[in-house]
Amino acid sequence: MSLDPVVVASKQYSVVVDNDRVRVLRISYGPYEKGAMHSHPDCVLVCLTEMNGTFSYPDGRSEEVVVPAGTATFMPANTHQPTNTTANRFEGYLIELK
Secondary structure (H helix, E strand, C coil): CCCCHHHHCCCCEEEEEECCCEEEEEEEECCCCECCCEEECCEEEEECCCEEEEEECCCCCEEEEEECCCCEEEECCEEEEEEECCCCCEEEEEEEEC
């Protein structure tokens, strides 16, 4: 089963750049929208709007995630299922390192 977000969550993730060094994804989650379980390698998240949601993990854990608009943050490789927990759309870019 593929855990590539572009395959399993194509409504929220689209490829902007893909080369031998990085893959850049455009992310867009509507209000209260829940995504599919998927994986990312080490990456940098750049938030265009505030990210306010929940990440659920395959082992049953979950955590609240808040990242301010205009922030860039490193995220280690992981598998998660995001949910936007607000009435606001989330927009951002994810730079996956190869």
